[in-house]
Amino acid sequence: MSDNHLTQESASRRQFLKGSTAAMGGLMVGAWLPPFAPKSAAAAAVATQKGALGDRFAEGFGAFVRVGHDGRVAVISPKIEMGQGIHTGIAMMVAEELEVGLDQIDLQEAPPDADLYTDTLLQFQATGGSTSTRYTWEPLRRAGATARMLLVEAAASVWKVEAGQCQARDGQVLGPDGQALGYGKLVDLAATYPLPETVELKQPEAFRLIGTPAQRLDTPAKVNGEAKFTIDLDVPGMLITSARACPVYGGTVRQVSDRAARAIPGVKDVVVLENAVAVTATNTWACFEALKALDIEWDYGANRELNSARVGEKLHEASRRDGVVAAENGNIDQSLDTAATQFEAVYEQPFLSHSPLEPMTCVAHVQADGCDLWVGTQVPGLAQQTAASITGLSPEQIRIHNQWIGGAFGRRLDFDFITQAVQIASKVDYPVKLTWSREEDMTHDMYRPRYVDRMTAAIGDDGYPAGWRHRIAGGSIIARYLGGLPDNGVDFDAVEIAVDPVYHLDDLKVHYIREEPEVVPISWWRGVGVLRGIYAVECFIDELAHNAGIDPLTYRKTLLQHRPRVVAALERLAEQSNWGDPLPEGRGRGLAVGEVFGSVVATVVELSAVGDKGIRIDRLVTVVDCGLVTNPTSVKAQMEGGTLFGLSAALFNEIEIEQGQVQQENFHEYRQLRMGEAPSVEVDVMPSAEAPGGVGEAGTALIGPALVNAVHAAFGDRVRQLPLTRSGYYIV
Template sequence: MGITFEHAARLAPAASADQASRDETASSATAATSRRSLLKGGAALTLSFALPLTAGRALAQAADTAAPSNTFAPNAWLRITPDGKVTVVCGSAEMGQGVLTAIPMMVAEELDADWAQVSVEQAPADTAYNNPMFGMQATGGSTTVRAHWTPVRQAGAAARQMLVAAAAKQWQLDAASLRTERGQVLAPDGRKLGYGALVAEAARQPVPDKPALKDRKDFRIMGKPTRRLDSAAKINGTAKFGIDAKVDGMLVAVMARAPIAGAKPKAFDEGKAKAVKGVRKVIAIPSGVAVLADGYWAAKQGRDALGIEWDLGEHANLSSDKVSSTLEDGLQHATAIAREEGNVKDGAATSARRISAQYEVPYLAHACMEPLNCLAWVRGDEVTLWAGTQSQGPAQGILSQVAQVTPAKVKVNTLLLGGGFGRRFAPDFTIDATLLSKLSGSPVKLIYAREDDMAAGYYRPASRVRFEAGLDDKGQPRMLRAEVASPSIMAASGFMKIPDNGVDAMAVEGLADHPYTIPNQRIAYGRAEPGPQVWFWRSVGHSQNAFFIESFVDELAHAAKADPLKYRLALLDQQPRARGVLALAAEKAGWSRPAPKGRFRGLAVAESFGTYVAEVAEVSVGKDGAIKVHKVTAAVDCGQTVNPQTIARQIEGAVVYGLTAALYGRITFKDGKVEQSNFHDYPVLRMNEMPKVDVHIVQSDAAPGGIGEPGTPPIAPAVANAIFAATGKRLRQLPFDTEALKKA
């Protein structure tokens, strides 16, 4: 891995209730009625996530948030104890993206803390930690740093101002004459007071409303490569992920989950499941049938023994061919206008040459390395949850309805996530665990077997696009028309609404707002719903749309007999940041020099989540069609930075994720069921396949952008364009068809 910093200035050119009632807990008419009501409520939440954003805004549990009397805690984000220790409280979920270090760095910078004295804690579910961009406590969309850029810095700055005021009072000096450095207040005459010695008096100072923030040139912590605060615990095994949660007396649950939306269990053998040693209960809930046991293996064996038969309902005949035909129908009815400029008919009429192409990508699973899990304990009118969840705030509101308690009675303990990618934003696993605890009367640790999550998971939508472009006699585009068909994530979410124009913004992001200057263009959306549940997936619509537009622009460059880099740069005359990262990536990759023998280069650029990323892939293609990505050179402009190490690692991880999708990722259907089940038939990139990744970060004064997702969109088109350079074969579908390359 290489990390460098560059200055932007030189780069930027001018289941049913009746079945469930068989469970032994429903022993009376009253209990059965209550249980049916509970299951119906759970079903509604499972299928629709139909809650307003304010539902998670429960009252904070005072016992969890109150600071000890000898602690200086001017706000929810930090506290300082008399020994000078600074604890920063992070409200975002940590899934490898580095927020447990980024948030403390932002607070500590403005506090002028001694970084060696800073530690971090995970916040409880509390409205004090709402994500300002979401209006609820949740983690996703690469928002943590950019959403909290001002609030948490103000929290640190306010505390610093109060500590200075406390020292000024003790020394009888003007506060303006004092300065701070590494956890100390310093007087002009050389006297020093550590923050710990000032906590009592600082706590008596008024909290400033809008404390002044540092100028970037004065940063001492932010912008510097910094070792992550959670690394040691992950290395020595003391870090607690969701799957590590334990309480006395808990049962472990494994579910046979509905294999497609709307499917219901037709028959299952409860007796065979209970015959497995250690199995305690079998409970049917709307999302499937759960086996509860003393441990995971017994529960898994019991689940396998159910011999469950499914009524697949309206999707019994779902197949991959039907998915494609539904997408094609969506293209034919793509009338919702996402972008329209000029007049595409006039542009077509004045074009010297027309180019058309069609691209398609399949459904994708998230394939989190840590299986989905949740430990729930419903006790009377209280619910306690231990989970690696991206949506603590919504969980309070949702689970209060599931368990029929008030939101204030739902306590969410957020543990580390072994991969999130949007999947752990979904509420299904927390709902199921809470239902099972409520119905069984025991704490229940639910673990989705990978096969069940893969088969009934929340997928990245399949999508298809049809392009037509008109080029003038110099090869420059006069017109671009694109129709895109895809299921709607906005509709599936349950908490977002498709606007009146009919355009799902996530289905067209990265396409409708592509950066290229083309005078006449029309981009339209056609909603297509083959049936499988869709959800947010790392970089969401950008993940497919960057592949679409960056591959097609490469086709235009080839038609114009132009260098792909120069062709793009000419079309990016109004996009200095996109142009800057593209030029930088090309320079660092040696674009102007021949690639090593047998290797070929392709490039792509994309903006997503406020960040610009360009990637150059160096690729070889074997005679057997095997694709090897040897090196990826990335240039990143994410505005002002917090931790460059995190940026580089996130780009590396995004390359892994995007390459996995490009080379292998595919969820297919036959006879209403998913054909993939685990990593043997849904492979992920192996260590020996990992390319060298060089990351170059642009020094920028722009507002911070996200970094967890923006590295994913450019990698598939960069590799596709390199494959074309190597073979002359244009691959317009993902994953790449190596059989087609044998014929190249």
């Protein structure tokens, strides 16, 4: 393990150096090798969380922080950078406590290692679910602080003074009599000390970096073509590969005629897999052309007849049944019987594709004694496992070199494309870079599930609900991803928000009815279960307010008296959006609020009705209380981008299935907001002393319901099914 660990680190360091413009000289090589401490700070943090780790750290690598002889600090990020700015955030956390500048830090990707890099919120090593800041906040600062304490102790012992008389600043320890020693000079001594028993972290008032806008570390390379994504890598001896999988999920290859494909200049091999045919060639164009030239006879399998209409019917049917009870307070059945009024509404959300601009890509090299994967992945451990199971190699022989990702939005929480790359690489004796065409990417995604939510409220004389019954029908991502549901039969992702709506309800009963559209593989999409839940709850509460003839913001506040943090966000939103100001006829505001990913977010859409169904978005205001902010620039950017990402989907996007085949193949059929259509997003980040919350998906989750509620306000039309284009709306 030790040797392999070393090899892997060296390799990823080379990768880093290759892609880095910073001249670090030869010092780094020597600097890298001496471990910072026999047990690293991060190891201690992980050990505290996960129990004893035994002598695992005899090899001496710090999990999160390593200080070199040249004083440079390597921060090993357990989270991959895919645009959310997490590398910079993590670097800030370490730099804050270690007392170094951001420019002294080099970011490295963590290798798969469940002991070291398991995200305790997700319970595995992954980047997703808006957990990155929430999870790293404690252990990464602690790692920085521990390292600083050991370095100060080392300096104090050199100067024969008390540690308390010394101070760490800008990568040096300063002594009481004007002495100064750089961290690099102290590393060897510091590494001999045991870890301190108590580590005190700075109070927020003392932060000098955290909370201030920082230039992202990864962006300079992203404006001049230097940034390397998986699709850009070039490994010696590598050929390009691309694949065509059966257009129907679950189908297989019956036979292939490849004469025309092989005649295309540059084509090397045709590799037939169970469900796909791949071509390898000296260039991507030859691969794409050869794939078109293949004559493939498919066995479409059991899903050949399935179509969107049928999936919809089954989901609606399922929503009329009771399912597994995911939450229950009070007695909603009784309340519904005795209520002054009952109100029912059914909401439907479509299958969605992730369609990141970098299509699925993976570089794989399979050899007899090991396998290298250069791939941007949100799940390095799962990537390692799939490669091990295909090749028969042990997980330790699978080296994952994680890469910046050209947009993921959840897509690279799956590893189907990694599996395919390894399958192809196993059949040839050279490394391959798998690059899917856009068409392959869009038609072989792992889609956001389609859901039907049926909500039935018991309404009192005052127009407020005693409670509601909420039935959720849809496929289970958890069951597919984890190979089964928990013992209680509830997909805990699918019932998010529904089981704990922010509103005070005496009675609540949530049913989960698993209805699996076998034809469509489903997975997490930006916003995950929260997105589904917020849409249903926030549309429903808006309808109840409207039925009661009460202002929807006032109505919500009345039901939120037990949640002052949410009320505060709503009040702030009212101010920021001029909620109470009257609007002319044909113009309306819609609102949504939620406590999501540890943050409180509230959004207003103000729009004008143009003609019969034209929507012109006049204002988009969002207020976020995401607790203590690490990098305000990144918070704003995530809220802006996440909101517009959700807006594209709510307006335009739906994946449809006919004859078992996905109908949308490229961006002309799965369209995105473009420059002239994208409203500016006014983001207000509330000052907050709460623990950090997630922001990567928060904007995405809130915009859908805010938009349809605004459509109702402006057009008087209650749309319950997304996307809005399905009901004839278009953007002006």
